Amino acid sequence: MPQIKHIEIRACRADAADPVLAATLPGGSTPDFLVVTLRTHEGLMGTSFGFGGLNAVATGAVLSTVKPFFLGRDPFDRERNWQEFRKFNRKWNHVPIYAYGPYDNACWDIVGKQAGLPVYKLLGPARDRVPTYASSMFLPDTAAYAAEALSVMQAGFHGYKLHPPGTFTEDLAAYRAVREAVGRDFALMADPVAAYRLDEALRVGRVLEQLNYLWFEEPLWDEDFRGLRTLAQSLDIPIAATETLAGQQYASAHYAAEGAVDIIRTDVSWRGGITAVMRTAHVAEALGLRCELHTCIYHALEIVNLHCALAISNAEFFEVLYPMSDYDFGLKTPLRIEDGYIYPPEGPGLGIDYDWDYIDDHTVEIY
Structure with missing residues (x-):
């Protein structure tokens, strides 16, 4: 079964607007975001956006504390990963509520691609x-x-x-x-x-x-x-x-x-x-x-x-x-x-057609 061998977290800044002002949610500005990508030994890749908060560099650093847990794990083992992460996180990390989701989503993306089916x-x-x-x-x-x-x-x-x-x-x-x-x-x-x-x-x-x-x-x-x-x-x-x-x-x-x-x-x-x-x-x-x-x-x-x-x-x-x-x-x-x-999109996995040129142009930090 596949194992996750590499994890990349991109902290991306899409807008130069004042992030504190943007957090009042008046609209008209593009928020910071994260892009989390998992790669397996077999070359399968799963990707999910993540919450950027006021500062994607700071939230990216938080998500990077989850990386050691997922490295070497099987993306198909979602129940095992879920239960073991709860124990791992309770003992030391105590990550915010937005930290685990992108990893789980990316695992589902890999599983769907392996199966050749949309996740839904x-x-x-x-x-x-x-x-x-x-x-x-x-x-x-x-x-x-x-x-x-x-x-x-x-x-x-x-x-x-x-x-x-x-x-x-x-x-x-x-x-x-x-x-x-x-x-x-x-x-x-x-x-x-x-x-x-x-x-x-x-x-x-x-x-x-x-x-x-x-x-x-x-x-x-x-x-x-x-x-x-x-x-x-x-x-x-x-x-x-x-x-x-x-x-x-x-x-x-x-x-x-x-x-x-x-x-x-x-x-x-x-x-x-x-x-x-x-x-x-x-x-x-x-x-x-x-x-x-x-x-x-x-x-x-x-x-x-x-x-x-x-x-x-x-x-x-x-x-x-x-x-x-x-x-x-x-x-x-x-x-x-x-x-x-x-x-829904009909491609395998999450079926998301990412604009990697846009993501590259707005990446300010990689973990």
Whole structure:
């Protein structure tokens, strides 16, 4: 069986914009990113983008601490690798939540190429396309949200999610204006990114119910177990959370079983890669809950997320950040979205057609 003999981590800087300003997510800038490539003795290569954070050089250095664990390992041994990494990491490393995912994704890429099949075929597809919604950045005013939501609907997307300004009064105005702009039946979601106190979240949730929003996402910090459970038990609108929790499916299962969430959130970037996403989705399904995938930001990672979405029967939508032009770099073949549905690539493995010239031109450090 193949063994991983070489690992390369590229730290890439795509935009000279102020990274601290970019982290406020106003849109209009291209974030730092990582590219992790595993090579086997037999010449098979697996690649995945990784989260770059504020500084890809710093996050690349963090990911490099995982390299010694994977060198010499079989990329097919995903369960062995998963279990042994948990022990390895607990004893010394304690890496951030974004560190393991790119390695796992790259292993799946190798496995799919060896099999000559797309990864979603190996996972077992439930469908061949996924309805897609557009997710806003933090826009300057209420009118901007209403105008963008209308443009998203007219472009054929199946829904629109607000990341509102983050203050109670402004957010309520934005929620109302967007509903008025798109009509009663277009799918809307709210994601204030942990902006509220519990009392505020209860009041906002009741307004969202009246406005026919589909779900209320991360109104409190993901770590606020008691607060989220209070919301989930007090409101009719589903509460979505867990995308930033450490502990992958283990933590999500606890939240779900104890009634702290109605919809579990996960993704292949922050939550442990394809292996963890599929485990999380199955836990949610066993408990009768939906598992909606969180955007991976970069389109090269959205394709990895898509392989999972195609094989998850309890996920209704696929999320992409809007405007999409901020995140479509590093690919020769863009995301395929037609009539509001996203379709997978058909090549073996992850099927991603990387633009290596672009990646080379923006690499600032190699580990």
